Amino acid sequence: MRKYRISKDLGEMDIDVIHGFICQSYWAKNMPKSVLQKALAHSLCFGVFTDANEQVGFARMITDRATYAYLADVFILDEYRGLGLSKMLMTDIISHPDLQGLRRMVLATRDAHGLYAQFGFKAVPNPEVLMQVWQPDVYNVSPSPC
DSSP states (O other), X not given: OOOEEEEOOGGGOOHHHHHHHHTTSSSSTTOOHHHHHHXXXXXXXXXXXXXXXXXXXXXXXXXXXXXXXXXXXXXXXXXXXXXXXXXXXXXXXXXXXXXXXXXXXXXXXXXXXXXHHTTTOOOOSOGGGOOOOOOTTTTOOSSOOO
């Protein structure tokens, strides 16, 4: 039986695996690797690894580690889904010492509401107070950097 572990060591993260998934995702299609590397360097990262040290999942928290955190770029590779790894990953994230006592923790998802609800995330009751600068095509340049 295969075992899995979570690492928070940025040096262990496999940028090729992470970029390969993220640059094809609906939320960050065509993100250049250099942008992703910068994002990872300024985030609290969580990688899911097999007992053979292959990276099969990832998530990152964009946070000041005192008051606010935004959960981003969460994924488990397709062939490893259904093994409970997303729950294992979320349990590790939610229990991380630097993420305790925050006033607000948020995320955006198109299709995983059920997973996140198990960890206390709820729809924003007053979305009218939220604002954003939205540039959905910021990574869509020719030729594709992905």
